[in-house]
């Protein structure tokens with residue numbers, strides 16, 4: 351049974367997606383205080399929020415069962431992503447469903463600002479017929495500077511062109527060619543600050559974007575500039591905006607978001623040149639249905655073992671690529687688990703080689719699985735796809751991936767190599783068509799072992815009778831051998847034996863095996 355907490359208002363259509371599942375309970379409590387959330391979060395497998403609930407590190411650290419945080423919307427600045435990643439909790443959002451609504455709201459705010467519609471409306475409702483005071487300005491032929499040309503910024507650009515504005519945009523990923531294709535002007539941040547009559551921000555709130563529009567930026571702007579923020583509070587320095595309006599540098603501002611929300615008596619709201627809405631950019635029936643349905647599907651997918659479509663704290667994999675690489679996840683996990691048992695030394699470096707058909711696949715998700723398998727032995731089931739690379743980094747293990755064309759006769763070959771202070775150990779595996787995963791190499795030895803069950807990896811001297819002695823000892827322990835693989839480096843030299851046994855050996859039985867003089871090492875691996 352999966353228990354899901356819905357902590358912010360989410361559209362019914364999304365909740366239906368959850369409630370239609372037989373093994374899901376939904377607790378819809380949208381007014382929890384931060385303390386209540388902290389106290390109750392440990393009962394839930396999934397948490398659904400919008401922008402209001404703050405999913406802080408203390409909340410995440412108490413979330414012992416939590417597997418996924420779903421954000422029904424785009425911005426995830428209310429969620430401590432680092433804390434979630436460290437805890438192995440995936441964060442997903444719904445990036446596409448509210449683009450249109452946010453872009454429409456931005457245009458509505460820009461037009462309302464230009465024609466002072468909210469101010470004129472209030473004045474009229476108060477019984478005044480004042481046509482002189484509310485003379486506006488046209489958008490036509492004005493320059494709109496868009497900072498952040500992602501999904502919403504792009505939609506705003508097209509709409510502004512429809513209003514016959516000159517559109518100029520700055521985005522670190524915007525090229526001159528792309529701008530030309532879109533029929534807009536490519537600019538730097540400086541260009542926009544200096545040339546725009548209207549400036550609208552559409553970046554996420556990040557360390558780099560916090561207060562990117564500050565006193566210095568306002569000083570560079572044209573006199574009489576209009577400012578629109580329907581993205582996030584904090585991108586614009588509110589004190590600097592206030593001063594710039596009071597000093598008449600800025601003619602007016604349209605604000606949907608502020609640093610502290612909910613906002614009611616902010617000094618900006620006292621200025622007649624400021625119009626504001628209470629974070630309504632995504633508040634349409636359509637957007638709320640879209641984002642709720644998208645995020646709820648992702649939550650269910652993740653809880654039931656499928657890949658989420660919109661992960662925020664790990665890379666997403668398109669479904670066509672996923673179907674190609676998913677079969678290797680299990681193999682990679684098992685190779686990592688097997689390899690870590692071959693030494694008691696601390697791993698310092700892990701190299702993963704992709705060969706044959708694997709030499710042109712997307713490697714990162716397979717790598718994550720190999721690293722997960724490797725770390726599980728010592729870190730337990732707490733390690734998962736989300737935090738495997740983070741935990742490896744924290745343990746000082748460097749991870750390298752490389753592609754090689756030589757697959758040693760296999761159609762696909764995945765090799766995981768681990769370097770410690772004094773040794774290099776490796777294991778390689780393949781997916782055999784129709785037969786599933788196989789371990790085909792352990793260090794220099796060729797083998798053919800199904801990576802499952804109880805395995806004994808025995809290093810011994812290639813001498814007559816060793817296998818017999820081993821068999822008799824295991825018989826004494828009432829341990830049945832299911833499969834056996836043997837290989838040697840040279841006749842009479844070092845050799846390896848890998849047995850699959852029906853029951854795991856206890857400590858005494860293992861040390862009994864180790865006492866056979868031809869045996870140099872015995873490792874039990876439970877896959």
Ligand SMILES: NC(=O)C1=CN([C@@H]2O[C@H](COP(=O)(O)OP(=O)(O)OC[C@H]3O[C@@H](n4cnc5c(N)ncnc54)[C@H](O)[C@@H]3O)[C@@H](O)[C@H]2O)C=CC1
Pocket residue numbers: 423424425426445448449452497498499500501502503520521522523552553554555558559562580581582606607629630631632633
């Ligand atoms: N008011 C509301 O209700 C809503 C607000 N939002 C906000 O809008 C933001 C943008 O949403 P989308 O367009 O969907 O995201 P997006 O990820 O498609 O676009 C963001 C763009 O900002 C650009 N960017 C990042 N750092 C930048 C910088 N320093 N300078 C210039 N550009 C930079 C990125 O390259 C990207 O192209 C969200 O992060 C969210 O905070 C989103 C939906 C509704």
Ligand SMILES: O=C(O)C(=O)COP(=O)(O)O
Pocket residue numbers: 400401402422423424425426448629630631632633
């Ligand atoms: O999607 C976003 O980033 C938004 O800001 C929308 O916020 P909301 O879900 O309406 O609280």
